[in-house]
Every structure is written in C-alpha cells, then in structure tokens.
Amino acid sequence: MIKFRSKEFDLTLLIIALILSAMGILLIYSAKHHSDNSVEKAIYIKQIIWVLVGISACVLTFSIPLRFYEVFAYVLYLLSLLALVLILIIGSSKMGAARWISLGGFNIQPSEFAKLATIFPLARYLAYSKRSIYSFRWLASVVGMTLLPALLILRQPDLGTSLVFFAILISMLFWSGVPLFYVFLIISPVISLICGFHEIAWALFFLILIMLLYRLRPAFLFSVGFLLLNLAFGTVTLVVWNKLHDYQRQRIIVFLDPGKDPQGAGYQIIQSKVAIGSGGLVGKGYLEGSQTKLAFLPHQHTDFVFSVLGEEFGLLGGIILLGLFTFLIIKGILIAQKTRNTFASNVAIGLISIIGFQMLVNIGMTLGVMPVTGLPLPFVSYGGSSMLLFWVILGILLTINSRWYEY
Amino acid sequence: MAEKIKSIKDSPSPHLSFSQSFLRRSLTGYIPREKRVKILLGFLGVIVFMLIGRLFVLQVVKSAYYYRISEDNRIQPWTLHASRGVVTDRNGKIIATNRPSYTVSLIPYEVSETFPEKKSFEEGRDLTLLVEKLASCLKLDVLSLQEKIRSNWAKGYEPIKLKKDVDFNTICVIAEQNEDLPGVIYQVEPTRKYLEAGWVGHVLGYVNELTREELSKDSTQERFRLGAVIGRKGIEKQYDDILRGKDGMTYLEVTARGKPLGPLEEMKPDPPVNGSDVKLTIDLVLQAVAESALTDYKSGAVVALDPQNGEILALVSKPGLDANLFAGTMTTDEWNRILEDTLHPLLTRPIQATYPPSSTLKLLTAAIALEEKIANKNTYLSPCGGSFKFGRRMFGCWRPEGHGRLNLEEAIIHSCDVYFYQLGLKVGLERWSDYAQLCGLGQRTGVDLTDEAKGLVPTLSYYHKRYGRGEWVKNLIINLAIGQGEILVAPLQLAVFFGGLATDGKLYQPYLLKEETTPDGRIISTQPEEKGSLPFSSSTLRVLQQAMIGVVNDPQGTGVLAQIPDVCVAGKTGTAQNPHGEDHAWFVGYAPADDPQIVVAVLIENIGHGGTFAAPVAKRIIEKYLREDLPQGQEFTATPNE
The missing domain is CATH 3.90.1310.10 (Penicillin-binding protein 2a (Domain 2))
Incomplete structure (x- = not known):
C-alpha cells in the first residue's frame, strides 16, 4: 500500500513539464501549418498523442517503487544493451543512420532508453561499492558501464546521444563525492582524444595535466598511469590525423562539427540564427515567423524547434523557456539533495543531468555556439521516444521526491 | 592532547604554500553535499547566463541585421x-x-x-x-x-x-x-x-x-x-x-x-x-603530320613514342572524334550518328582496338629461336617454294612464287612465311607464348588513358579450353609464329615492344602526362619509369636490329618505302589477314637505328600490304621528327586561356 502524502507530491514539477509540452505542441503546429502536405500539417496531433502517452507513462512510473530500479538495475541495463546491439544488426535505416526499431508502426529509439537504463547500475555501484575509488576495479566498472552503451550508440552513428552518457557519468561521479580532480582525470583521455587534432592545444593540455599531477601528487603509479593513457589517446589522434588525406580530415571535421561544412549544416545554422535574431525582443507573433513559414528552417519541428520559438516569441519567449528549464533543474537538484537514500539521490542527479545537458546542447546549437548533434529539446521537440523518456524521467523524479525521507 | 593531535592532522602541512593547499583542498578533498549543491547551481547559473547572453546578442544587438536578411528574403x-x-x-x-x-x-x-x-x-x-x-x-x-x-x-x-x-x-x-x-x-x-x-x-x-x-x-x-x-x-x-x-x-x-x-x-x-x-608528352607538330599522313585512309592508328623514356609523342586514331561536339550541347541526332557509324569513331584504336600483329611478330619468333640457340642468323631451313605442307594442310607464303633458300636474317628481311612456319614448330607453342607474355604482349601497357584493351596471347591451356585436350593444338604455333591466328595486340603494345627491341631491351612505361602545374605554381613532372626489359640478350637483339635495318634499307626488303635519305630507319612490315575484308597494313619502325629517338607503329585497316601503305606513313612521321631543317608548321599558334 503506497502511503500518499500530498505535501510530498511536487505539483510544480508536473506543471512545468506540462507547460513545456504545451509549448512544444504550439511550436510544432506553427512549424508545419503552412505545409502543403496534409500529413505534415497534422503532425501536432501526433505530438498531442505522444504527450498523453507520456503523461500515462509518468503516472505508471509513479506507482513503481524505487526498490524496483535498484533490484533490476543490471537487468534493465543488459536489456538496453541488447536492444542497442539488435539495432546495429537489424535496425531500419533513416537519414543514413540506423537508430530506430520499428514495432507495429512505431519507431522505437533504444538509445533514448539506454540513457535511463545506464543511470541505475551506475547509481547503485556508486552508492554501495565498498571498493576504493582509486582501485582499478572501481574505475574500470564505472567507466566501462558508461562507455559500453555510448560506444554502441556512437557506432549508429549518433555522436550527440553518446555524449549524453559522459554528461551523466561526470555529474554522477561528482555527486557521489568523487574529488573534482579525480573526475577530471577520468575524463582526461577523452579531452586528449579531442585535443589531439591540434598539436599545440594538446601539448598545452598535457602540460596542464603534468602540472596538476605534480602539484597534487597522487600516488606515483596512478599519475604515471593517467599520463600514459593521455599520451596514448593524444598520439593516436595525432598520428592518425596526420596520416589522413585532406578530404578525410574534412569529413571528420564535418562529422564532429557539421557547422564547418559551409554548404550543408552551416546553412542550417545560419538560417536558425537568422530566425532567432530576426525575432527581436518580443518576436514576430505566433504563426507569423517568415523564416518558419517559408520552411527555410530545416528540422524546425524536431531539433530546431527553439528557432521557431525565438522567431515568433523573441527574447521574451526564450527567457521564459530557459526559466522553466532552470526551475525544473533546480527542483531536481534540490530533490537529490534532500533524498536520504544514496541510490535514489544518485539517480535523481543522473536524470537531471540528461535534461540539463540536452537543453544546453540543443539550444546552444540553434544559437550557433554548439555543434549540430541532433539532440532533441526535452519535452518540446517533436518525437515519441524522446517525449516518453522525459515523462518517465519526470515520473521517477516525482517518486524519489515523494519518498525522500526513506533510507 | 587528543584535540591537539587532531588539529595538527587537519591543518595543512607547513611546507605547502597557501595556493597549493587551496588547490589541493578544492580539487582532491571531499566536498560535502551542501557545497556540491552550490557548485551545481553555480554551474547551471553560468550556463543559463551564457545562453541568455547569446540570445541577447542575436535578438537585441544584431537583431536589425538578422531581421533585414529574413525580410529581404534571405540567402x-x-x-x-x-x-x-x-x-x-x-x-x-x-x-x-x-x-x-x-x-x-x-x-x-x-x-x-x-x-x-x-x-x-x-x-x-x-x-x-x-x-x-x-x-x-x-x-x-x-x-x-x-x-x-x-x-x-x-x-x-x-x-x-x-x-x-x-x-x-x-x-x-x-x-x-x-x-x-x-x-x-x-x-x-x-x-x-x-x-x-x-x-x-x-x-x-x-x-x-x-x-x-x-x-x-x-x-x-x-x-x-x-x-x-x-x-x-x-x-x-x-x-x-x-x-x-x-x-x-x-x-x-x-x-x-x-x-x-x-x-x-x-x-x-x-x-x-x-x-x-x-x-x-604529345608534340602537336608531329601529331598534325601523323594526322595528315592518314588523310587518305578511312580508319587506322598511329603511335609514336620516345623509346628512351616512354613519352608518347603522337597518338592518332582514325576516324577522329570532335571533342567540342561533346563539350557543348549535343543533339540526339548527332549522338546517334556517332553510335551508328560503322567505322566506330568512339573507339580509340591505338589502345582500345586489337589486331593480329602479323609479320611484325616474326621478330619475336626469331628472337626466341636465337635466345634458345635453336638457330643463329645464318641458319638455313628447308627452302621456300611458296607453301609449306604440314600434315594434310598447306600453309602458303605471301609470295606464291616462293623465296628459295634463306637464312634467318634474310627471312626477316623478305618476311618469308615458310621459314617462320618451320622456325615456329622448332620453338614450340609453350615456349613461344611464355616469351610473348614476358615481352608484355597481350597485357595492358598501363598507359595513362582509361579503358585500355588487353589483347590476347594464346597459351596451351587457352587452346585446351577452347578446342579440348589434344596434342594437335600445339601445331597452331605455325600460324602464331607469323603473328596470325588468335593473337591480338593493340598498336601501343607493339610500339612498346619495338621500343625494347630498339634500345637493348629496355621497356619504358608509356605515358602522356609530362607535367602538372598546380594552381599555386608547383610543377610536378612525371618521371620515366623503366618497367622491365625484354628477355633477350644483347647479341640476340643485335641480330634482330641488323635484320630490321635490312627490312628498310635492303633493296629486297619489304619496308623500303620507309627509307629516308641520311637517316637509317629500321623496322618491320606486317599484313594482317582479315576475314571480313581487305588486309590490315602494319609497319612498326624506329630511327635512327644506332641511337633510336622515335618508335612509330602504324596500322591502317582494310587496305592491303603493310610495306605499301603503312611504311610511307611511318616514314613521314620519322622524317618530320628527326629532320629539324623541315619547316615547322605555323598553323598551331593558339590563343591563351580566355
């Protein structure tokens, strides 16, 4: 019997999510209502259905006790890995990348649920493992658990989604009390890998790393291990990079940052910036965005939905949306803070980091400050799997909130 | 006392400076939950502040600019x-x-x-x-x-x-x-x-x-x-x-x-x-001479190359193909006319068409015989009476009245078929086809043009596949020895082969790209590439070279029409039997014989004897190339890039 204490049910979280979803529906309607295609025009109805499905999923989630996620953490994790492997083998191909599994007319995106399923074992391990955080077994478990789904998704290829896993890892490590410097060391090989494209940048990073290690003097073998790891990752990129042909390099640059491709994605970013910039302080008015109307904006109902908002509601609309997200994230952090159960607290931070990271990358992309990675804006962008995921996330957050006093 | 110990333990070590201990504490120390929350909230604040700042730049500072673009109907x-x-x-x-x-x-x-x-x-x-x-x-x-x-x-x-x-x-x-x-x-x-x-x-x-x-x-x-x-x-x-x-x-x-x-x-x-x-590597003047030398003929091919490095000096295929027709807009009629032309103007004959090399390949048979010590240049075989009987079949010589008693050198000069039927039988099919392949025949030369044809050197296993396993197929060497039968070569292949014969066996990769000048002014020159050598000793080659000089300069030689005053031309004629019509005329030659500067292979389709038709064409090209005193054509003054 679930004991329901009304004062432990956070209505504001629910209301924010509902407002965001409603904004999404309005923006999707605006993005597509000028379309000649009647199917496209009615796409907002599909979104309404998804929101309703999401809300039901949220209610359903709310009735699942937290113990369930803890007990079945590894089972859920393995199931999601299985789905990711499956999709690599049989996944239907859309837009050149296999990300969907078709199930009775619906396209399911397993990578969305892998994000969720990775949080549970990570939270459980961080909460209960008795191992020293400086032991190899601990490090390998934590990094391996994150890297496995991330690499499978990178293979699809979906760079954006696989980066979400690193955001989850970093915030959960930090939250479970791992010292900042150690968090930095753990992700340093990835930084080396990326910096390796540029010799000077990498040398600089390596120098900083050596200096920090020298000043902070962790165990000697430990320092040497991380230095070697960084050296290896950095040189791999350096060597491979210098051996590539110009056009191959160009291809990688465009893959990492499509904005660098002046004839492809760069055009999208410009159009998005024009849409947002032309919106001004209060926007051109609902359904009045000329960029939106003339379909100059690509993917304006999915990844670039924020551009529609920026054009039609201006700075005001943008600040309101950002305010809602900020409020949502602060609420989430506060839930994590007050929750007594370490596992639940870790889960809350993991969940909130997904929302925060996707908001940052998505909005940053439409503003031309982040690479085009195709991450949807939580609750707002068109898309079933994403909508479902965020309502489930909300459901779990509400559950944690209602049981914060339990150990 | 216990308290004192604790305070010492907690205080930073005395040798650490303030900044060092601060760094250490904040980076490696344990952070309490309340502080973690503050850090997270601060981080969130920075992100949101940056996003709003960016929004402000776009929507307030640069708003007018973007508004104009969107209004003016964009990009x-x-x-x-x-x-x-x-x-x-x-x-x-x-x-x-x-x-x-x-x-x-x-x-x-x-x-x-x-x-x-x-x-x-x-x-x-x-x-x-x-x-x-x-x-x-x-x-x-x-x-x-x-x-x-x-x-x-x-x-x-x-x-x-x-x-x-x-x-x-x-x-x-x-x-x-x-x-x-x-x-x-x-x-x-x-x-x-x-x-x-x-x-x-x-x-x-x-x-x-x-x-x-x-x-x-x-x-x-x-x-x-x-x-x-x-x-x-x-x-x-x-x-x-x-x-x-x-x-x-x-x-x-x-x-x-x-x-x-x-x-x-x-x-x-x-x-x-x-x-x-x-x-x-093409020389426009030489190319024009080669073109005009073929004017009277409907279809044929000419290749001229420098045997010392493989540069292709001229490459002619008749009928020609007007590239301007394709570069502009071409009507369907024009295209169909080209496709339906029975002379196949799209075929680039020097590299894409293959023909039996006929008597020009007698040099190969002779070279194998010399190399394998089957014969020397003075070896006499049964005299030519105009035909050769083998089994129940008669193989005729091109000269029905016969050549009489000949040694090897004379047989090349007179191009006696009967002599080479016999020599071929002595060499044998397997040995013959092995050598032909080593000489690069029946293989692509690797010239820098697309869709090069391979040609064919028939081997014993090829015949077995085609006619079944019988000992008799070995006798097909009779025809191959005079370059007839299934063997097919492209004119360029033959030119490269003769380039080798002329220069002590060196085989150079033929090529057309002499130099590339990149937009930033770098010049990349193609280096000549020696891709191998003929499997013959220099004494063998010397006999052949002597015989080839005879072909052109002996009054009885089949290639006398290629003679040039003051220049010693060497070469070999060929007349390829063609079941569909008149014979194809071949002449492959080089000059000067003592220091070869140019190899020319000429093929004229459906016309008759090589010595009559192809040799004069080769003569005109060699003459133009080697005799500088002849006036240079002035018609090639071209205007620079527009």
Whole structure:
C-alpha cells in the first residue's frame, strides 16, 4: 500500500513539464501549418498523442517503487544493451543512420532508453561499492558501464546521444563525492582524444595535466598511469590525423562539427540564427515567423524547434523557456539533495543531468555556439521516444521526491 | 592532547604554500553535499547566463541585421565555378582551354512569386504564356521545354537549366524582355574549348555534365553537384581529379524578387580552387603530320613514342572524334550518328582496338629461336617454294612464287612465311607464348588513358579450353609464329615492344602526362619509369636490329618505302589477314637505328600490304621528327586561356 502524502507530491514539477509540452505542441503546429502536405500539417496531433502517452507513462512510473530500479538495475541495463546491439544488426535505416526499431508502426529509439537504463547500475555501484575509488576495479566498472552503451550508440552513428552518457557519468561521479580532480582525470583521455587534432592545444593540455599531477601528487603509479593513457589517446589522434588525406580530415571535421561544412549544416545554422535574431525582443507573433513559414528552417519541428520559438516569441519567449528549464533543474537538484537514500539521490542527479545537458546542447546549437548533434529539446521537440523518456524521467523524479525521507 | 593531535592532522602541512593547499583542498578533498549543491547551481547559473547572453546578442544587438536578411528574403547559395586546367602539348601549345558560355535558366521560386496563387506548375496557366515566349526566344520546342520545366520543378532557388550555350544575340533579346520573362536568368559558365579537332577527342577525351542518375547512383560523388562537369574519356577522365579543381560557394543576400544585394556578411565565401594545368608528352607538330599522313585512309592508328623514356609523342586514331561536339550541347541526332557509324569513331584504336600483329611478330619468333640457340642468323631451313605442307594442310607464303633458300636474317628481311612456319614448330607453342607474355604482349601497357584493351596471347591451356585436350593444338604455333591466328595486340603494345627491341631491351612505361602545374605554381613532372626489359640478350637483339635495318634499307626488303635519305630507319612490315575484308597494313619502325629517338607503329585497316601503305606513313612521321631543317608548321599558334 503506497502511503500518499500530498505535501510530498511536487505539483510544480508536473506543471512545468506540462507547460513545456504545451509549448512544444504550439511550436510544432506553427512549424508545419503552412505545409502543403496534409500529413505534415497534422503532425501536432501526433505530438498531442505522444504527450498523453507520456503523461500515462509518468503516472505508471509513479506507482513503481524505487526498490524496483535498484533490484533490476543490471537487468534493465543488459536489456538496453541488447536492444542497442539488435539495432546495429537489424535496425531500419533513416537519414543514413540506423537508430530506430520499428514495432507495429512505431519507431522505437533504444538509445533514448539506454540513457535511463545506464543511470541505475551506475547509481547503485556508486552508492554501495565498498571498493576504493582509486582501485582499478572501481574505475574500470564505472567507466566501462558508461562507455559500453555510448560506444554502441556512437557506432549508429549518433555522436550527440553518446555524449549524453559522459554528461551523466561526470555529474554522477561528482555527486557521489568523487574529488573534482579525480573526475577530471577520468575524463582526461577523452579531452586528449579531442585535443589531439591540434598539436599545440594538446601539448598545452598535457602540460596542464603534468602540472596538476605534480602539484597534487597522487600516488606515483596512478599519475604515471593517467599520463600514459593521455599520451596514448593524444598520439593516436595525432598520428592518425596526420596520416589522413585532406578530404578525410574534412569529413571528420564535418562529422564532429557539421557547422564547418559551409554548404550543408552551416546553412542550417545560419538560417536558425537568422530566425532567432530576426525575432527581436518580443518576436514576430505566433504563426507569423517568415523564416518558419517559408520552411527555410530545416528540422524546425524536431531539433530546431527553439528557432521557431525565438522567431515568433523573441527574447521574451526564450527567457521564459530557459526559466522553466532552470526551475525544473533546480527542483531536481534540490530533490537529490534532500533524498536520504544514496541510490535514489544518485539517480535523481543522473536524470537531471540528461535534461540539463540536452537543453544546453540543443539550444546552444540553434544559437550557433554548439555543434549540430541532433539532440532533441526535452519535452518540446517533436518525437515519441524522446517525449516518453522525459515523462518517465519526470515520473521517477516525482517518486524519489515523494519518498525522500526513506533510507 | 587528543584535540591537539587532531588539529595538527587537519591543518595543512607547513611546507605547502597557501595556493597549493587551496588547490589541493578544492580539487582532491571531499566536498560535502551542501557545497556540491552550490557548485551545481553555480554551474547551471553560468550556463543559463551564457545562453541568455547569446540570445541577447542575436535578438537585441544584431537583431536589425538578422531581421533585414529574413525580410529581404534571405540567402541564396551561389556556385563559384572553378576553372578547369588548361592542357598543352610538350612545347606549351594550348590544346584545351575554357571559354565563357551562356546558360539560360528559370528560377521556380520567382515564377511562383510572380503568380502567387499558382503553387504548383500544373496550376500555373499563366506559365504557358511564359513557356511559349521562352520557346520562341530560345528556338526550342514548346512541349519539350514544358516537360523540362515540369520534371525539374521544385519550389526553390535552384535554377532549372533550360538551354546551354546560348548565343550572345539571344541573350541580348532575353535581357531586353526582362520584364515579361519573370524568373528567367542567364549565367556565364566556363565551358571546355578544344583548339584542335579530330584526334583530340581520342587523346584528351571530352567533358560533360553529371546526370541526376549518376549522382543518385554513386553516393561517393557527394563533392559533385548536379550539373558539375566531369571528364568522360581520355586525359580528361584519367586526370579528372587534378584538372577539375574545386568549385567554391558564395552566399548572397537576395530580395524576394531575386535581386542580389551582395554577399552575406557572416558567411565567408568559399573560394574556388582552379584545376591544375597539364602538359602532355604529345608534340602537336608531329601529331598534325601523323594526322595528315592518314588523310587518305578511312580508319587506322598511329603511335609514336620516345623509346628512351616512354613519352608518347603522337597518338592518332582514325576516324577522329570532335571533342567540342561533346563539350557543348549535343543533339540526339548527332549522338546517334556517332553510335551508328560503322567505322566506330568512339573507339580509340591505338589502345582500345586489337589486331593480329602479323609479320611484325616474326621478330619475336626469331628472337626466341636465337635466345634458345635453336638457330643463329645464318641458319638455313628447308627452302621456300611458296607453301609449306604440314600434315594434310598447306600453309602458303605471301609470295606464291616462293623465296628459295634463306637464312634467318634474310627471312626477316623478305618476311618469308615458310621459314617462320618451320622456325615456329622448332620453338614450340609453350615456349613461344611464355616469351610473348614476358615481352608484355597481350597485357595492358598501363598507359595513362582509361579503358585500355588487353589483347590476347594464346597459351596451351587457352587452346585446351577452347578446342579440348589434344596434342594437335600445339601445331597452331605455325600460324602464331607469323603473328596470325588468335593473337591480338593493340598498336601501343607493339610500339612498346619495338621500343625494347630498339634500345637493348629496355621497356619504358608509356605515358602522356609530362607535367602538372598546380594552381599555386608547383610543377610536378612525371618521371620515366623503366618497367622491365625484354628477355633477350644483347647479341640476340643485335641480330634482330641488323635484320630490321635490312627490312628498310635492303633493296629486297619489304619496308623500303620507309627509307629516308641520311637517316637509317629500321623496322618491320606486317599484313594482317582479315576475314571480313581487305588486309590490315602494319609497319612498326624506329630511327635512327644506332641511337633510336622515335618508335612509330602504324596500322591502317582494310587496305592491303603493310610495306605499301603503312611504311610511307611511318616514314613521314620519322622524317618530320628527326629532320629539324623541315619547316615547322605555323598553323598551331593558339590563343591563351580566355
């Protein structure tokens, strides 16, 4: 019997999510209502259905006790890995990348649920493992658990989604009390890998790393291990990079940052910036965005939905949306803070980091400050799997909130 | 006491400076939950502040700029054409360059703006009027023009190309009627121009536009856009990558009417990179002489190369192929005429057509016999009485009255078939085909032209596959020994082989690209490549060389018509039997015999004896090349790149 204490049910979280979803529906309607295609025009109805499905999923989630996620953490994790492997083998191909599994007319995106399923074992391990955080077994478990789904998704290829896993890892490590410097060391090989494209940048990073290690003097073998790891990752990129042909390099640059491709994605970013910039302080008015109307904006109902908002509601609309997200994230952090159960607290931070990271990358992309990675804006962008995921996330957050006093 | 110990333990070690201990504490120490929350909230604050700041920049600071772009109906990407590299001969005379041509196009978006109520092409009745007017201007058929517009119709700025290479007068007419022809534009595009006719189509090939089907079929061509020009044959295809360069792109701000306001401020144009200029090994003067030497014949091939390095000096294929025809717009009629021509003008004979080498290959049979010590130059075989009986079959000599008693050298000079039937039987099929392959016959030379033919050197296993396992097939050597039967070689292969015979066995890789000059002025020269040598000793080669001098200079020789005063020419004639008509005439020769500068292979189809028809052609080419005192042609003064 679930004991329901009304004062432990956070209505504001629910209301924010509902407002965001409603904004999404309005923006999707605006993005597509000028379309000649009647199917496209009615796409907002599909979104309404998804929101309703999401809300039901949220209610359903709310009735699942937290113990369930803890007990079945590894089972859920393995199931999601299985789905990711499956999709690599049989996944239907859309837009050149296999990300969907078709199930009775619906396209399911397993990578969305892998994000969720990775949080549970990570939270459980961080909460209960008795191992020293400086032991190899601990490090390998934590990094391996994150890297496995991330690499499978990178293979699809979906760079954006696989980066979400690193955001989850970093915030959960930090939250479970791992010292900042150690968090930095753990992700340093990835930084080396990326910096390796540029010799000077990498040398600089390596120098900083050596200096920090020298000043902070962790165990000697430990320092040497991380230095070697960084050296290896950095040189791999350096060597491979210098051996590539110009056009191959160009291809990688465009893959990492499509904005660098002046004839492809760069055009999208410009159009998005024009849409947002032309919106001004209060926007051109609902359904009045000329960029939106003339379909100059690509993917304006999915990844670039924020551009529609920026054009039609201006700075005001943008600040309101950002305010809602900020409020949502602060609420989430506060839930994590007050929750007594370490596992639940870790889960809350993991969940909130997904929302925060996707908001940052998505909005940053439409503003031309982040690479085009195709991450949807939580609750707002068109898309079933994403909508479902965020309502489930909300459901779990509400559950944690209602049981914060339990150990 | 206990408290004191604790305080010592907690306080930072005395030798650490303040900053060091601060760094240590904040980075490696345990952070309590309350502090973690503060850090997280601070981090969130920074992110949100940055996003709002960026929004502020776009929507307040630069709002007017973006608003103008969105109002003025935005951005139009515009291709900046890279100009294709210029092709010159070995002396820098221009063979292929670019000229401006006008293309008339229609921009669908602007047409639908003019007739706003008509969204699609089908609804646009008023369009019929426009199409009719355009058709009369461009002298095109109304229905086909309508179909062209309909099939390419898309609501956008991508222009539909209506007619390419429109003459300047028509452009003036269109410009005058600007008001009545909404959305009709003309663009200048660089178009390939070949300054030589005939042979250029074979050596240089030609260029034309990539079709929609090709684009969708091959996704690796992503760097191409629709309508990009690519090389289709010859040098243009082989070196397409270096000749093409890379098209650039600029982004224009345009009004709703399509009037360009100027380049978009924040999007730097991506400038085009022109293609590299290319210098060929071809000598235009020699090429022209070779062309004119073939004037009287319908079809044939000439290859001239430098045996000391493999440079191809002249390459002629008759009938010629006018590359300009392909570079501009070609009508279906013109294309069908080329396809249906029984002389196959698309076939580049020196590399793509294969023929029996006939008597020119007697040199191979002789070389094997010498090398394997089966014969020396004074070996006599049964005298030639005009035919040779083997089993129940009679094999005739080309001279029915016979040659009488001959030694090896005389047999080459007189090209006696009966002598070589016997010599071939002594050499044997297996040995013969092994050597033929070692000499590079029946294999691609690897010349830098596409679609080279291989030819065929029949081997024992080839015959077994074809005729079954019988001992008798070995007797087919009788025909092969005189270069008849199944053996097929391309003229270029034979020229390379003779280049080897002339220069103590060195086989050079034949090539056409002498030099590449990149847009930034770097010159990359092709280095000659020795790709092997003939499997014959120099004493063997000397006998053959002596015999080849005899072929041309002995009064009884079959190649006397290739004689040049003051120059010692050597070579070998051949007359290939052709079951479909007259014999093909061969002559392959080189000069000067003591220091070979040029090898020429001549093949004339369906004409008769090699000594009668092919030898004089080779003579004219060698004469031009070696006798500098002959006047140089002045007709090749070409204008520089326009």
